[in-house]
Amino acid sequence: MSAQRRADGNHRVVVTGMGAIHGFGHGVAALWQAVAAAECAIAPTTLARGNQQITVPAARIPGYRDRDYFTELQVALLDPFAQYALLAGREAVADAGLAGDTDGWRDAAVIVGNGGGGELAREDAGAYLFTRGGTRVHPLTVPRTNHQAVVSHLAADTQAFGPAYVISTGCASGTHALAQATWMIRHGLVNRALSGGCEANAIFSVACAFTAVRTVARDTSRPFSHGRTGFSFGEGAGILVLESLEAAHARGARIHGEILGVGMSIDPADQVHPSHLGPTLCLTRALKDAGREPGDIAYVNGHGTGTVLNDRVESAAVRDFFGPHAGRLALSSSKSQLGHSFGASGALEAIICLKALRHQTLPPTVNWLGPDPDCPLDPVANKARSASLETVLTQSFGFGGVNAALALGLGG
């Protein structure tokens, strides 16, 4: 039987439940099926507010209707970013076999990443205020826009009374949240956590903002490819149940995988242009924390936004970090399939990595047109393929230079 504790004596942290809602629909099974089949959820999407509109590439949740899942009051209280987290959370909790186990959740942590909070509610309030004049806005504007609404509602669902907060580091939020929850379990503060990320960003004002900063693709996401022009919007949530290995074994839980290592860094240089050093330090720390060597890694699930600059810098950082071994590893982007779901992306990509480990399959980069000299690593172009995977990395970079990476293994 494998060791119950890490070499440093701290708890090992395993994933015992997963839930997801995304551009392919609702559920982890639908997510992995579409990823492995190299499908793409991105399509030209027109987002409107009044008589204004903008068309951007986006992967929205197909056929989503809030009233299929929530009461009228819940819909009034819950911006879509929180709705998505609740749906993914319910799936994760059921998947872990912990639905209704209020005693088991009482001391658990709820740590969720989110970039923009209630963007739709904020846009609603702004539109109402500035088109009508006066000072009145909807009385539920504050609870709908609050980032922390998501952990409050997840805690209410599970009856978790432990530490609960939101981490907001833009596009790295989901990865940072999983890292934080991992630390809390590793060091014995809690033995269970509900953690991940969520985002509802396919909204008129958000699309205008990111178009203004010239990061949105003209057609679709083509990470690491010749002819790439930017990212596509994505929305959804990925929520995971994390437990100490001892707690999971004690209740005979099924284990999806293990969070072996956590790495973080910041680029104290530019607010929007990633640097080389930050991601390299992030990978270095994640692997050291996992007790692995670069040669142990066969796959990196990249941040891979599809912007010219991100993919160039990320490729260079991975290549330089891995040295000669870089020629033997794959670096693909799930954002080519799901769009960029900001605060949700790191959690959805962690789920994809755990499924990749389970199925010994490399997730692809779709929409790949051909090689770019700036992105010389193997992108797993346009088709998933079998591989021998023992430890994989996933990394996320946020505006402001905030970086986070996780090293994942099968565990158990």
Added chain:
Amino acid sequence: MPDTEMPPATPTRESVRAELYALIEAQFPRVVAPLTDDFHFSEGGVASLEVMMLVFDVEETFDIALVDEGLDDFETLGELVTLVHLLVARKGGQA
């Protein structure tokens, strides 16, 4: 025939009541009909946040300002009818 338009009629208490009843029936379909002026919001299972939403919709519907006037303190439907009628009548210059 007079050549000036008649001023709009100020809603009566009955017409205000009818409009409020319709608003509440639409917003809270789970509230068991028939509604009466004795309907007590909290005892009837209407949450405080729902009451806030109702006040917002009432203000929109009647173009009045219950909150700004400090008149959003009510417990029963009859009390709300009275408050709304007061403000509507005042707006029409008859109170």
